[in-house]
Amino acid sequence: MSSFRKAVEARDPEAMAATLAESVVFRSPVAFKPYPGKAITAAILRGVLRVFEDFRYVRELSGDEGRDHALVFEARIGDVRVEGCDFLHLDADGLIDEFTVMVRPLSAAQALAEAMAAQFEQIQREALN
Numbered sequence: 001m002s003s004f005r006k007a008v009e010a011r012d013p014e015a016m017a018a019t020l021a022e023s024v025v026f027r028s029p030v031a032f033k034p035y036p037g038k039a040i041t042a043a044i045l046r047g048v049l050r051v052f053e054d055f056r057y058v059r060e061l062s063g064d065e066g067r068d069h070a071l072v073f074e075a076r077i078g079d080v081r082v083e084g085c086d087f088l089h090l091d092a093d094g095l096i097d098e099f100t101v102m103v104r105p106l107s108a109a110q111a112l113a114e115a116m117a118a119q120f121e122q123i124q125r126e127a128l129n
Contacts, residue, residue: 004088004096005057005071011049017042021095029084029103030113041099043126047119051077051112066090077115082108 007015017038026041027034035041052075059072071086082103089098103109116123 005060008055009057013042013046013049016045019096020099021091021093021097023091024095024097024099027098027100028116029101030109030116037127040123040127043123044116046126047116047123050119051115052082053077077108077111080108080111082112084108 004016004019007019020038020041022038023036024038024041025034025036026044028044035044055073055075057071057073059070061070061072062068067090069086069088069090071088073082073084073086075082075084083105084101084103087098087100087102088096091097103112
């Protein structure tokens, strides 16, 4: 988990993508439909890097077997403060195969939905490259 956290904290999209399994499934806090695959997940994460300001992890929790992790974060979207958590599951090779994000409060989820909607055309283009 430290490699993903370090990549995020360094704002390094290539290193972030390197921690993802090809079969990763991303579950957004603002969209019901999951996004399957490394290409779209990596593109979404690049979009998040463009949207979140002052992002920082404040706590890390791990399951007994070392394959389940929760990374609690704080960030900002404009003037809106965001609190959230990345729930990650690792496959047998240590790569992220499940990635679920939750955010609070409602105003943060609304700001995130709006900001990511503005990014989505670019995210879709990046996922195809």
